[in-house]
Amino acid sequence: MLRQSFCILLGLLLLSGCGGGGGGSSSAAAPCDLIYSIVFLTVEEGELLMPLTPTVDCGAVSDWSVTPILPGGLTISQVDGTISGTPTTAGTDDDYLITASNSTGSTDFTLRILINPNAPCALTYPSSFVIAEQGTAINPQTPTVNCGYVAQWSVLPALPAGLIISQVDGTISGTPTTAGTDDDYIVTASNVTGMTSFSIRIQVNPPAPCNLVYPLPFVVAEQGTAITPQTPMVSCGDVAQWSVLPALPAGLIISQVDGTISGYRR
Structure with missing residues (x-):
């Protein structure tokens, strides 16, 4: 009887050690x-x-x-x-x-x-044609951009001497120092994504002549005798043309170089 009980116990232990009865589990x-x-x-x-x-x-x-x-x-x-x-x-x-x-x-x-960021788009300046005068500050030209933000402003070719473009908002401002410019400038607003451009024409004219004065306001000329040449002074600007109204008396002329009135009264 004791031997039979020992065999039954041994069998149960073996079944338990082998995972008998299907009680084992595995992880996912x-x-x-x-x-x-x-x-x-x-x-x-x-x-x-x-x-x-x-x-x-x-x-x-x-x-x-x-x-x-x-x-x-x-x-x-x-x-x-x-x-x-x-x-x-x-x-x-x-x-x-x-x-x-x-x-x-x-x-x-x-x-x-x-x-x-979004690329800038629809760059526009208030005017596409700016007429400036040498030595006189221009009205600042501030643009609008419809989308994106602008990381850099650039202009080609370079603006006339004395004018600058702001890297903050693209405003063109300053005082032109040299007359004679009449060109188209491509302004570009850009960032890493893209860019937008606008063409603006800038013309820089010389200042107007001012304070024209001759030595004498009244010249008495004798017929057949050369008058004393009357050379004027002009305080500002460059003179491109000299003219007289009405026409000078016959024999007298006005120089297109410096406005001197000279000649013989006929």
């Missing part, structure tokens, strides 16, 4: 090999992102997470890890650690996201 596989199709995502502020869906092998994913949080307007799906949305703020340029996990383990992928 952890996700592995998480991959997105790109490692560097560039998108424009306000532009709808084409959904970016990853692949993942091994075990089923029960949770998707991102560190740090995605830029405003972008989300990650808890169903399949797809990143989608429309970014609302430019300036982001960071690495994001995306993790697919379950109760057993996890797998990671690093995605860099760069969000660029």
Whole structure:
């Protein structure tokens, strides 16, 4: 009887050691090999992102997470890890650690996201033709830009001497120092995404002559005798032409060089 009980006990111990009765259990596989199709995502502020869906092998994913949080307007799906949305703020340029996990383990992928600003558009100045006078400050020409922000302002060819363009808002201002300019200038507002341009013509004229004075306001001439040449003074500006109304008496002339009146009264 004792021998029989010992055999029964030994048999039970053997069954227990072998996992008898099917009482054993196994853990679910952890996700592995998480991959997105790109490692560097560039998108424009306000532009709808084409959904970016990853692949993942091994075990089923029960949770998707991102560190740090995605830029405003972008989300990650808890169903399949797809990143989608429309970014609302430019300036982001960071690495994001995306993790697919379950109760057993996890797998990671690093995605860099760069969000660029909208390109500037519809650049316009108040006037497309500016007439300036040498030595006189021009009315500042401040433009408008309809979209995006401007990182840089440029002009080709260079503005006339004495005029500048502001890197803050594109205003053209200053006092031209040299007359004779009459050219078209291409002003460009740009950022990393794109640019917009406007053509403005600038003409710089010389200052008007002023304070014309002759030595005598009254000249008495004798017929057949040369008069004393009357050479005038002009205080400002360059004289391009001299004229007299009515016509001078016969035999007298006015110089187109300096306005001197000379000759013989006939």
